[in-house]
Amino acid sequence: MSVAVIADIVGSRTLADRAAAQSVIDDAVLKVERDFPCAERPLQPTVGDELQGVYPTVAAAMSGLLLLRLALPDGIECRYGIGVGATSEVPSRVGALAEGPGWWAAREAIDMVHARQSRAVRGARTWIVAAGGADDHGTHLANAYLLARDQLVSDMSERTRRLTYGRLLGRTQGDLARAEGITQSAVSQALATAGAGALVEGFAQVRIAGTSAVET
Known part of the structure; x- marks a missing residue:
């Protein structure tokens, strides 16, 4: 089962040069995929300040996103929602649209990490949600690791x-x-x-x- 990832740019509305920031993020994604190819579909810009990608496993997503966090320069960073669940595509005249529980879970994960970042855990950037609450125990353990990992990176x-x-x-x-x-x-x-x-x-x-x- 594929793993859906949604990323959004932190503070995108306050960036001095939004276009330049997008270019930096795109270059960092390409760098990670060159150095450590692990995505089924690398993160790609979608609408507004968001990117979407697909990974074969949670382990691959966690590894790739850590490298991406490290690859970005000061002043440009993203939040990452990892959604575990079935994903599909809906055909449309403008191309396939991402659909399914995995994407809904990734959206929920983005909202959850944003809430934590805005309150007590300011270094939080990554969160995992399993669709339908599947394997809550494993999800909690992974998120505990991600909280500690993200804080270390945020302080670097x-x-x-x-x-x-x-x-x-x-x-x-x-x-x-x-x-x-x-x-x-x-x-x-x-x-x-x-x-x-x-x-x-x-x-x-x-x-x-x-x-x-x-x-x-």
Whole structure:
């Protein structure tokens, strides 16, 4: 069963250059798909400030969206609603329209993470909802992980996000230091201070799992 993802741009109405921001997001999506292809249909702009994509598993969606968060520069970020459930398409004269419980669940997830971000959990950016409340236990566990993961990323500097992105893809600290023009010890300190090791290990564990407990 495919996993639907809806993304919306945080603070899109206040961006100084909305068109430039969209271009940056599109480039980041392409970068992630080049470095770590994991989507059935990579995120694509739809209407307004939204993007939609489809992933084969929750694990793939969680992995791809973490990389995308890390790939975006300061000042441009998205929220992500992950919906687990059946998806389909409705033909129309302008092309196929996304439909089905998976998309409704993704929409609910976007609303839920937006509410949390607006209140006590300001670093929250990603949430999972299973259509019909399926496997609530697994969904709660996954969301607990996502809350902690998102807070770490939200607190990172742009450079530290780049470094963490590289580490997730297996690049050595020496390679990253050369790319950034800094010392290896500076890379090590930046990663350690930001808690990047937890993200690297979590990313590895999600990949080992292959499929998440919230999938049906």
